[in-house]
Amino acid sequence: MISVALISLALFLLGAQFLKLQWKSRGFPPGPTPFPIIGSMWWINFRADHGSLKKLAKSYGNICTLWLGHKPMVVLYGFQAVKDGLTTNSADVSGRLQTYVFNKMANGKGILVSNGLIWKHQRHFGIGALRKLGMRNKGMEHGIQTEAHYLVEFFRDKAGRAVDPSFPIVHAVSNVICAVVFGHRFSLKDETFRQLIEAYNYIVAFGNSYLYYISEVFPWVAEHLLGPTQKASSCCDFVRAFIRQEIKSHREKGKIDEPEDFIDFYLDQMEKTKDVPSSTFDEDNMVQSVFDLFLGGSETTATTLRWALLYMVAFPDIQEKVQKELDAVLSPSHLICYEDRKKLPYTNAVIHEIIRFSSIVLITIPREAVKDTTVLGYQIPKGTVIMANIDSTLFDPDYWETPHQFNPGHFLDKNGNFVTREAFLAFSAGHRVCLGEVLAKMELFIIFCSLLQMFKFTPPEGVKEVNTDFIFGSTMKPHPYKLCAVLR
Template identity: 60%
Template sequence: MVTLIVFVFCLFILQFLKLQWARKSLPPGPVPIPFFGNFPHVSFKVDHNILDKLAKTYGNIYTLWLGHKPVVVLHGFPTVKEGLTTHADDVAGRMNTPFFQRIANGKGIFFSSGVIWKHERRFGIATLRKLGLGNKGIERGIQVEARHLMEFFQSTDGKAVDPAYPIVLAVSNVICTVVFGHRFSLEDETFQKLVKALHFFTDFANSTSQILYDICPWLMRHLPGPQQKVFVLCDFIHSFVRKEIRIHKERGKIDDPEDFIDYYLFQMAKTENNAMYKHDEDNMVQSVFDLFLGGTETTATTLRWALLYMVAYPDIQEKVQQELDAVLGSSQSIWYEDRKRLPYTHAVVHEIMRFCSIILIGLPRETVRDTTLLGYPVPKGSIVIANIYSVLTDPEYWEKPFEFDPGHFLDEEGNFFCREAFLPFSTGFRLCLGEQLARMELFIIFCSLLQTFRFTLPDGVKEADTQCILGSTVQPRPYRVCAFLR
């Protein structure tokens, strides 16, 4: 026993000295604890209060440690922009933590790096364009889901309801139409399970359990907890996608593709004998998983914030509706092009994205070679995190960073303009693949709802609760609203 204690103590000291040597040239930061790094210092969670406090102590670029791995944090607009764009190639990798490795195995778009990432991302962008992104093809699918969501609110007859689930289903069905070529009914039990599995995954990410898994995977694999459930649910999502792929193969539409899976099957056949890179089914499955993950949770959560802000700020809701009435009248179909005629509404949509800041930190990147970030040498394999919240609330670029004010996006004449510090979709080579789709969904669904309904708080509720719940996205607390036909 004494020998074991001495051995552990010596190992602890050795690891401590190794960390001190490794952190000498990196950006400053708190002293890491052997094996656990700095995450005990931040209570095994990452939130904006902790990150802001660290920035005040150590500056706009500082280092935390995930076990023995350095995590360079970028804070504020100038630092984030320079850190992710000056050497964009150098920070284009994706950190391959034990959790991400178990989820994606280096496949797909979001969690891959190098050759796989370049080919899968390029194919994803090209395919979304072929399916109508950038023209009115995908917009028609968004309009369909907006109408289904409007039918739901109309069926409530002014009674108080929680809009979260119907919104998530509507947004998910937009992705389903793009990926599978069809939508699911709200009563479909398998579809409901898929949506709930994605929601659990996003709740698990950035949780204490996820951080502990990445620090001690060998231990967490054998302990009960949410990490066991999240892997079961991810396997379910992969199985769900593979079933759809089998259906598409049997349908035999790859010569006349109608959706993302059709195009991917065609690409697999096209590159079957390609010595440079072959698209395969594992990458297709993970890419579909990534499209669901990126295209459902973020957009749906932003729309939930949008309705909450409209009941919290009824004067702004009224101004939006006045502009919609004046410009569009009784027009039933709203197109993304209409944003150019609706400057105030367009500004409100942007302020919703800025103020709720649902992505606290961008999905962590990894340096693919030794590089320099803002004058500090950063070795290959370091994790780089961009504090997106600090960009969207940087007082040097926003007059009222902690107030909801559409004026942030309006000039003196009331015309819309977008500020350079508006980076909710991050920046650099890892810029969000679905940015344009998300912008279209938010605008079309938001305008469709406000054109048709007046949203209010339930009777007896005097004030909207705009406090948040922190997970991998920043979510509103559960709330209820009443929708009245205008």
């Protein structure tokens, strides 16, 4: 009798919860029916891949709702929905979820997952510091040219032998960030720097694992039972200790007349605001801002460069056209700079098509409504999660002539001039648009052109077919590959 009563009570409570969810879902964009505990995640693939999100949009429209348990998540699909959803009331949907893992990683500090005054101050300062560093003669461009030179030397030393370009590319891109934030680069042989890159790689890999989701849903389990969660946490601690050591070195060299890197600018800002009660400029926020710049600026750019070289191997006719333009416009001894893009429309179009076609970030880090607002005509209450499918904007058939073909013509007019496209939202949109967009474009242009000016990239001997499928992850990576860099 007791067991029957318990089952009846459980069914009654589940039924009540089910009805409550149906009532709560009124007024939200349409979506799969939510159930108690699991919400509507039963409908979609556990990992929100291309097919699942496309199927969701086809069934319910370009704005729809998924329920994470009892928490609503509004999904935006296609260029118009993503653009309008992220820009119409941009400030209203600029929040970040404060989850277990995000709090372990950042504790509400820095730029990437902070909110409110901290986020506004840190982001505004970060944009200003990067802009000032970019305008210096020996600023960001010089650092990128230095890394491009070392990458050229790496391939030259291989003398056309087959090589996996992954690590040297990651090393080069990471060193660009090092030059920006620390004011110096690291050698390939530097063991601590290798550990730094490995720590970041583990953090990124953990963020795409099933264990990440388990940690978010069951923090107690993550805290006490899951080794990978604890290792990800210790990797974060290692990175922060590394950054604090760099800050200590900057402090020891004393005040300088003109800031030379991000940490110099930050220390100067801390000094200027030390008597301002509402200031958010302190060492913890500096450490986390540097952490975020590294995380946001190394993984994505390095992955895009790996795709860039793979596509040149896969599409040798396009590689040849780029090299003809480079040869016609620039002398062999010319040190490539970002300004050269204006004289190289085809090459610039190819780089933008690489970014579009590789589409390495499927969805943005979820945002959260910081107040009651309206998204595409729907009333969205404070606390609602907003997930924008960036990939769907880059392949939207209403805005791209041949979305599923690698076609540099997407960024060229009928006269061969470079043109921007409104649906090119690879760096997101609205208040949380990527603050490293200009740096990323500079890196891709200077390194790509420096390599193609010097080498012809070909598949290793015996390789008949180039695999351009991606590995699903927090960024969409190519499968491991080797290529030959033959001196031209």
